Amino acid sequence: MYRLRYDPAADAVHEALPPAASEELTLALAEACQDPLGATAPYGEDDKYVRMILGQHVTAVILIGHTLKTITVLQVSYLG
DSSP: OOOEEEOHHHHHHHHSHOOOOOOHHHHHHHHHHHTHHHSSEESSOHHHEEEEEOOOEEEEEEETTTTTTEEEEEEEEEOO
C-alpha cells in the first residue's frame, strides 16, 4: 500500500470541493494507494511516475514514488 501526500495547493482545492466531488476524489485516491498504475491513467508519456486520476467531477495529477511507496497529489481540478 502506498502512502498519500499532498502539495499544499492541491490539498486546499480538495478541501474546497463540493461533498460529492470530494468523496469521488477520496475514493479514487484510496484505489490509487492500493494499485497506483491500475487505478490511474498516463499523463502524457507513460513513464509510470506521473499519472492522472480521471473522475466524472474531478481530475488529479499525481506523482508515484515507487521506491518510497508514496503518492503525491500535485494538482486537483474540479470539472463541475
